[in-house]
Amino acid sequence: MPIIVWQLAFFVGPVLFMVAMSFFLVKNYRMTEAFEFVNWAKMFSKGYFWSSYWHTVWIATISTLCAMCLAFPAAFALAFKASENTRRWAIFFLIIPFFTSYLVRTFSWFVILSESGVVNAILGTVGLGPYTMLNTHIGTLVGYMTLTLPLVVILQTVTMANIDRTLIEAARNLGCKPLAVIWRVILPLSKAGFIIAAVFCFILSFGDFVAPFYLGGSQEPTLPILILDTTKSGQQWPRAAVIAVVMMATLFTLAFTAIAIAYRKRSTS
Amino acid sequence: MTKNLVVFDKIHKSFGNFVAVEEMNFDIKEGEFIAIMGPSGCGKTTTLRMLAGLDAPSSGEILINDQVMNDVKPHERDTPLVWQSLALFPFLTARENVEFGLKMRGVEKAERKKRALNWLDKLGILEFQDRDISTLSGGQKQRVALARSLVMEPKMLLLDEPLSALDAHLVIRMQSVLTQLQKELGITFVYVTHSQSEAFAMADRVVIMSKGEIAQIGSPRDIYREPANQFVAEFVGRNNILSGTVESVEHNRAKLNTPSGDFFVEVKAGQLTERDSASFVISADLVHLSAGEPDSKNTVACQLISEEFVGSMVTLFLENASGHEFKVQMQERELSKLELDLAKPIWLSWSECSAHVLGC
Amino acid sequence: MKKDGLLNVVLGGYVVLVFLFIFAPIFFSIVFSFNSQRFPTIPLGEFSTEWYVKILDDPDILEAALNSLIVSFSTAILATLLGFCTAYSDFRYNFRFKGPYLALILLPPTIPLIIMALAMLAWFSKIGISGQLWSIVFAHSVLTAPFAMAIIRLRLNQMDPDLESAAWNLGGTEWATMRHVIFPFCKPAIISAMCLTAAVSFDEFAVSWFVSGLNKTIPVVILEIVQGNIDPQVNAIGTFVFLISITLVVLAQVFFIGRQHKKSSS
Numbered sequence: 001m002p003i004i005v006w007q008l009a010f011f012v013g014p015v016l017f018m019v020a021m022s023f024f025l026v027k028n029y030r031m032t033e034a035f036e037f038v039n040w041a042k043m044f045s046k047g048y049f050w051s052s053y054w055h056t057v058w059i060a061t062i063s064t065l066c067a068m069c070l071a072f073p074a075a076f077a078l079a080f081k082a083s084e085n086t087r088r089w090a091i092f093f094l095i096i097p098f099f100t101s102y103l104v105r106t107f108s109w110f111v112i113l114s115e116s117g118v119v120n121a122i123l124g125t126v127g128l129g130p131y132t133m134l135n136t137h138i139g140t141l142v143g144y145m146t147l148t149l150p151l152v153v154i155l156q157t158v159t160m161a162n163i164d165r166t167l168i169e170a171a172r173n174l175g176c177k178p179l180a181v182i183w184r185v186i187l188p189l190s191k192a193g194f195i196i197a198a199v200f201c202f203i204l205s206f207g208d209f210v211a212p213f214y215l216g217g218s219q220e221p222t223l224p225i226l227i228l229d230t231t232k233s234g235q236q237w238p239r240a241a242v243i244a245v246v247m248m249a250t251l252f253t254l255a256f257t258a259i260a261i262a263y264r265k266r267s268t269s
Numbered sequence: 270m271t272k273n274l275v276v277f278d279k280i281h282k283s284f285g286n287f288v289a290v291e292e293m294n295f296d297i298k299e300g301e302f303i304a305i306m307g308p309s310g311c312g313k314t315t316t317l318r319m320l321a322g323l324d325a326p327s328s329g330e331i332l333i334n335d336q337v338m339n340d341v342k343p344h345e346r347d348t349p350l351v352w353q354s355l356a357l358f359p360f361l362t363a364r365e366n367v368e369f370g371l372k373m374r375g376v377e378k379a380e381r382k383k384r385a386l387n388w389l390d391k392l393g394i395l396e397f398q399d400r401d402i403s404t405l406s407g408g409q410k411q412r413v414a415l416a417r418s419l420v421m422e423p424k425m426l427l428l429d430e431p432l433s434a435l436d437a438h439l440v441i442r443m444q445s446v447l448t449q450l451q452k453e454l455g456i457t458f459v460y461v462t463h464s465q466s467e468a469f470a471m472a473d474r475v476v477i478m479s480k481g482e483i484a485q486i487g488s489p490r491d492i493y494r495e496p497a498n499q500f501v502a503e504f505v506g507r508n509n510i511l512s513g514t515v516e517s518v519e520h521n522r523a524k525l526n527t528p529s530g531d532f533f534v535e536v537k538a539g540q541l542t543e544r545d546s547a548s549f550v551i552s553a554d555l556v557h558l559s560a561g562e563p564d565s566k567n568t569v570a571c572q573l574i575s576e577e578f579v580g581s582m583v584t585l586f587l588e589n590a591s592g593h594e595f596k597v598q599m600q601e602r603e604l605s606k607l608e609l610d611l612a613k614p615i616w617l618s619w620s621e622c623s624a625h626v627l628g629c
Numbered sequence: 630m631k632k633d634g635l636l637n638v639v640l641g642g643y644v645v646l647v648f649l650f651i652f653a654p655i656f657f658s659i660v661f662s663f664n665s666q667r668f669p670t671i672p673l674g675e676f677s678t679e680w681y682v683k684i685l686d687d688p689d690i691l692e693a694a695l696n697s698l699i700v701s702f703s704t705a706i707l708a709t710l711l712g713f714c715t716a717y718s719d720f721r722y723n724f725r726f727k728g729p730y731l732a733l734i735l736l737p738p739t740i741p742l743i744i745m746a747l748a749m750l751a752w753f754s755k756i757g758i759s760g761q762l763w764s765i766v767f768a769h770s771v772l773t774a775p776f777a778m779a780i781i782r783l784r785l786n787q788m789d790p791d792l793e794s795a796a797w798n799l800g801g802t803e804w805a806t807m808r809h810v811i812f813p814f815c816k817p818a819i820i821s822a823m824c825l826t827a828a829v830s831f832d833e834f835a836v837s838w839f840v841s842g843l844n845k846t847i848p849v850v851i852l853e854i855v856q857g858n859i860d861p862q863v864n865a866i867g868t869f870v871f872l873i874s875i876t877l878v879v880l881a882q883v884f885f886i887g888r889q890h891k892k893s894s895s
Contacts, residue, residue: 004730004733006711006770006771007733007734007771008733010749010767010768010770010771011733011736011737011771012733013752013756014745014748014749014751014752014753015740015745015748017748017751017752017755018744018747018748018751018752021751070647071647073640073643073644074640074643074644074647076640077637077640077641077643077644078644081637081640081641082644090644090648092882093648093652094651095878095882096875096878097651097652097655099825099828099829099832099874099875099877099878100655100828100832100870100871100874100875100878101832101834101848101851101867101870101871101874102832102834103832103834103848103851103852103855104654104658104851104863104864104866104867104870104871105654105655105658106654107658107851107855107863107864107867108653108654108655108657108658108661108864108867109654110855111657111661112653112654112657118657145650146651146654149647149650149651150651153647200739203739203741204741206741207740207741207742207743207744208741208743209743209835214855224741224743227743227744227747228743231747231750231839237747237750237751240747241747241751244743244744244747244748247741247744248740248744251739251740251741255739321794321798322797323794323797323798342797343794343797343798344797344798344799344800344801344802344805344806345800346798348798349798349799350795350798352791352794352795353791354789354791356789356791356792356794356795358792358795358796358810358813358814359814360813360814360816361813369796369799369801369809370799370800372809373796373799373800373801373802373805373809374800417799418799421799421800
């Protein structure tokens with residue numbers, strides 16, 4: 001099968017080589033193939049690596065929570081209040097940003113959020129501000145939302161639209177109050193879809209370097225920014241590889257746990 | 270003596286652990302209309318697919334025209350199939366669908382069109398030739414599917430429950446279209462169905478299958494009047510089945526003890542001996558009814574449970590003292606002539622020669 | 630009933646807000662691309678097309694645009710081919726290592742681009758094909774093939790599985806069946822897949838930036854302009870990029886959804 005060869009050459013190959021590279025040595029600015037734990041030891045002993053790691057995990061978690069919460073009312077409305085046709089159009093429009101330049105959108109936020117930008121200009125007319133939003137966590141989060149919100153809204157909407165309506169009517173019929181319906185019927189039924197949405201959101205935020213770099217000012221560098229710095233400035237590719245491998249390990253652990261939880265079946269009582 | 274077109278020789282087919290067809294031996298004659306019938310999962314569709322080369326037998330040989338077909342690829346065979354799902358190509362028009370097979374065979378364009386139009390015309394759907402498949406009605410699609418297979422001018426046409434998606438009144442119409450076509454063309458039709466009425470209405474011979482095995486092969490009349498075994502008797506329906514032990518046999522006449530009473534049946538010499546357990550059937554339409562006890566040996570007193578009308582026919586469901594259910598079928602007109610009081614016990618009776626002893 | 634009405638209005642308003650948030654950057658990027666001021670702010674300056682004139686005069690940008698077009702076009706063809714083969718083999722065959730096989734094709738989008746970028750850069754320099762347009766195409770084909778696979782697989786799901794057997798039954802060889810049945814049936818999905826993979830490839834910057842070397846594509850140029858200073862040229866380029874991407878996405882949707890009823894009557 002030529003496809004397998006292709007994927008091995010251009011997907012598995014690079015990833016495995018990167019893992020191998022994390023054990024290479026750098027001598028006189030030249031990389032030599034070896035099998036040493038020097039890079040791992042170096043990186044793990046650096047305080048900035050660990051602070052950056054936890055910072056990235058933390059901000060990606062916040063981003064995931066924000067996206068899930070912000071998306072829910074909209075997805076709820078699209079899934080249960082909107083007509084089939086409206087829903088299809090809404091999803092169509094939500095797909096568009098997914099395929100348009102994230103970079104340009106980020107730059108646009110940069111202009112909108114700046115101290116003399118659109119948001120502050122509007123706030124100024126009612127006598128507020130100006131607020132500093134760039135180079136803060138707010139900036140980073142706005143960037144993350146730009147990246148993740150459309151996808152999360154789509155996934156949540158599709159999940160909830162697929163719920164069997166008679167189950168909800170049955171719950172109402174059995175005396176369940178509207179809010180309790182959301183909590184006791186809709187959320188349990190959409191568990192798998194929501195967990196997948198959250199995992200995607202986390203992966204995207206965790207791996208994005210544009211938002212924290214341009215909108216967050218990278219005062220506290222996230223792991224992707226560290227990779228960028230180590231690769232682009234020094235010739236320290238092996239160290240960048242260490243960071244990348246750590247990131248992948250984190251994401252895989254998270255994804256597998258989440259999927260295991262999402263599709264867990266209660267087999268014994 | 271007509272020639273055998275198809276011979277199934279010890280055909281066995283299994284999918285993993287599931288045995289679809291077991292030890293199948295039968296043949297299909299040239300020019301006959303044969304129906305393969307059975308409940309779902311009995312292996313009838315698998316049998317048809319093996320004929321078309323879409324499934325390969327696990328063991329045994331299939332011969333078409335005395336030629337072993339096991340290794341012949343589907344596209345090298347001349348066995349067009351009319352699919353249950355019709356399987357019309359949705360991206361082609363009606364005429365392009367009909368032309369498809371000819372195109373695959375490399376028939377030249379003008380000739381292709383001529384032959385396709387000829388068949389569309391024969392089946393009365395010429396006006397729809399340029400329509401998209403999705404815009405046609407069920408009956409029209411059915412005809413396109415038929416035309417698509419028949420345009421290949423095959424010696425044998427395979428049909429897999431082709432009428433199952435149609436409305437009841439269209440089914441009757443298509444049945445007569447099919448039988449007429451078969452007579453006109455003189456080719457072999459192999460027709461798979463789960464519907465007894467379709468099989469009995471059209472076929473010269475019927476193959477009844479059960480759990481991958483052939484339960485009986487015969488003309489519709491044979492199968493109806495002389496079912497070979499309990500499965501066929503039950504599957505054909507509207508039969509009363511009584512089981513018991515043989516008390517005595519004399520002069521081709523056996524006496525059976527059953528929970529519903531003692532009955533006499535006609536037997537062939539040596540068919541039954543004393544203390545055999547045996548079953549016999551009486552078709553529901555061969556049972557007589559009377560208000561008083563009739564002067565007959567084979568009678569049962571029953572209470573009416575329910576009635577079912579289909580057109581002018583009525584089926585009575587009755588039960589005797591030991592709880593055995595009986596079915597009686599007759600014209601509604603005849604029933605009213607009898608002027609029975611349906612609330613009182615009713616006597617059922619039948620003549621010895623209408624009882625048919627089943628094989629095991 | 631009245632309470633429900635209010636709730637609906639609030640929810641509706643909220644949906645509008647979410648859409649505003651999502652489309653605000655796109656909207657303002659287009660607005661500011663026609664704004665004469667060097668630093669884009671409100672109130673707007675005069676209407677001007679100077680940024681467009683500027684980018685059309687810049688040979689670097691034009692070259693990058695050409696590169697981008699070549700890359701996304703080649704990627705679309707390669708990725709769709711990969712996606713089609715995978716989708717078809719998943720539809721048609723059952724084999725022992727199907728799970729790992731599908732994972733191999735579907736996994737790339739779940740790995741952050743920056744990691745893929747680093748891995749591709751290292752691997753390509755190792756095997757000596759780094760720094761060329763083709764290296765971007767190879768990388769992008771792997772990254773976008775899953776999208777093509779998903780779209781084509783969905784289309785195959787709608788196909789009556791008997792259709793293929795019907796073609797064999799009517800004398801079609803495997804190849805003829807592929808050409809005359811499977812391919813025409815999947816055609817709308819194949820075209821959408823090509824549009825979408827082209828759009829993704831056209832906008833991808835992380836991997837392109839790492840492996841492109843001197844052959845920059847448009848997103849890489851944007852990335853480099855944005856680094857450090859504010860330049861409304863980006864808005865002008867961005868508007869072009871949006872136009873191309875949106876056209877591709879809309880085309881994809883039209884082909885995927887809209888082709889169901891083409892000739893409704895004779």
